[in-house]
Amino acid sequence: MKVSFSNTAKYEGAVAVPVFLDNRHSKGADALDEATGGTISRAQKGSRFHGKDGQTIVINAPSGIAAQTVFLGGVGDRDAVGVLDWEAFGARALKSVQCSGAKTLVFDMRDLDAPASARAVFGAQLAAYRFDKYRTTLKDDKKPSITAVRVICSDSAAAKSAYAPLKETAEGVILARDLVSEPANVLHPESFAKKAQDLEEYGLEVQILDEKDMKKLGMNALLSVGQGSNYGSKLAVMSWFGAKDRKEAPLVLVGKGVCFDTGGISLKPGAGMWDMKGDMGGAAAVTGTMRALAGRKARANVIGIIGLVENMPDAAATRPGDIITSADGQTIEVQNTDAEGRLVLVDALWYGLRFKPKQIIDFATLTGAIIIALGHENAGVFSNDDALAGALDSAGKASGETVWRLPIGAGYDKLIDSKYADMKNIGGRGAGSITAAQFLHRYVGDTPWAHVDIAGTAWKDSSDDPREPVWATGYGVRLMDNFVSEQCEG
Secondary structure (H helix, E strand, C coil): CEEEEECCCCCCCEEEEEEEHHHEECHHHHHHHHHCCCHHHHHHHCCCCCCCCCCEEEEECCCCCCCCEEEEEEEECHHHCCHHHHHHHHHHHHHHHCCCCCCEEEEECCCCCHHHHHHHHHHHHHHCCCCCCCCCCCCHHHCCCCCEEEEECCCHHHHHHHHHHHHHHHHHHHHHHHHHHCCCCCCCHHHHHHHHHHHHHHCCEEEEECHHHHHHHCCHHHHHHCCCCCCCCEEEEEEEECCCCCCCCCEEEEEEEEEEECCCCCCCCCCCHHHHHHCCHHHHHHHHHHHHHHHCCCCCEEEEEEEEEEECCCCCCCCCCCEEECCCCCEEECCCCCCCHHHHHHHHHHHHHCCCCCEEEEEECCCCHHHHHHCCCCEEEEECCHHHHHHHHHHHHHHCCCEEECCCCHHHHHHHCCCCCCEECCCCCCCHHHHHHHHHHCCCCCCCEEEEECCCCCEECCCCCCCCCCEECCCCHHHHHHHHHHHCCC
C-alpha cells in the first residue's frame, strides 16, 4: 500500500475525517462540510452520531467533491485522544472503504499533529491486512480496492518522519500474521528456517542450527518433540546489534515454533486441530519483532531465537513415560507429549543464556488454560523479576497488546516434581498455565526472565479491535517493539 503525505487539500477516492465529541469538527471535517454544501452536518443531524469514540458514518457519492465516499470517524474528547485512538480511527476508515471500489483513501488531518497523522496511517496499514493468498475464486467486488493512502496535513515532512518507524513495525506485524496463517504443508521447520534466513537482507545476522548441531549440544528436549516428523527440527538465531557497543549485553527473545501440533502420541481431538498450524505463534512474534527492529534500525542489541519443530505421531515419536535429558543436564519425564512447547523452549532458553543477556523473554502459544483464565483480551505474563514484568505491562498498555501478570512460586513448583526424573512436563489440571511457566523457570536461574503465554492472543475467531483481522493477529510484535524502544534504546 503506497503511503504519502501532502500539504495540498485534494479529495479523491474515499476521504476520512475525524469528528470529536459533541460533533466538534476538525478543520478537515469543516472543510469537507463546506465543500459538500453541508452534507456532513446533515448526516450528523440525521443520525445518532455525536463523535463518540468508535462511532462512524459512511456517506456515498457526496455532491460537490470528486471523492466517491466520505467516512466520518468519532474519536471522542479532543483533549483525551491518544495514539491508540488515532490508530483505531485509521483502521475503521480503511475497513469501511476497503472493498468500496475506491483506490485511494485520503485522511484530512490538516489541523492535527504529526503523530496523529502517522498513527492513523499505521492503523490503516494494520487493518488492510488480509490473507487471500490461496483464494482463487474471489469475486472482484470482494477484493480490496484501496492501493494508496494519502494524508493531508500541515507538516508533511514531520508526519512522514513520524510514520517511518511505524511502517517497519507494521511490516513486522504483517510478517508475523503471514507466518501464523500459512498452512503447515507450506510452513514447516525447514521452510520457516529459510524465511528467518531471508531476513539477512534487512541487516540481521542469522544462524541456523540443524539436528546434527543440536545433538552435539545435547538439546534433546527440543529434538524429542520433532522425532515423529518427516521434517528436520531447526533452531534459528537472528541477531541485531544496533547499540553503540556491539558487546553490550543483549535482550534475548525466544519463541516456540511448533509448526504443527497434533499432540504427538497424546493425540489431540480432531475438531479444531486445523488451528494447530498456528502453534508457532511465539516464533512468529519473535521473527516479526526482529524484522521490525532491523527495519527501523533500533539502537539496541537484540537476539531472537526460535525453536522450530513439528509434533507428529509416528513409530519414532516420543512416548508418554519417556525420560529425556535437556541441554543443561536436567532430566524430564514426559507424561504428556501434547505438553511439547515447554520442551522446545527450555533448550532454546538454555541456548539464549549462552549470550549472557541482560533479560530474556519467551513467547509461546503454550497452554489452553491461559484462555480459560484470561480469554482473548490479555496475554499471560510470568516473571522472576518485578521490574521486567512492570515494563512489559507498560509496553502492553502503550502498544495496545496488553498483558496480565500471574504468579509463580514454590507451591506450584512442587507440582512438577517427578518420582523418576528431575521433573515431569505436566503438573495436573489445576493451574496449568502456571505449572507450565514454573517448568520454564527451572531453566533460567537468576537472569531476569519473563514468559508470555499468547495462546489466547496469537489468533482469534473474532475481534473488536479494528486493527486486527480475523485469526492471525501478529500479537507480540508491537508489544516488543515498544518495549525495546522504551527499555533498551538510549
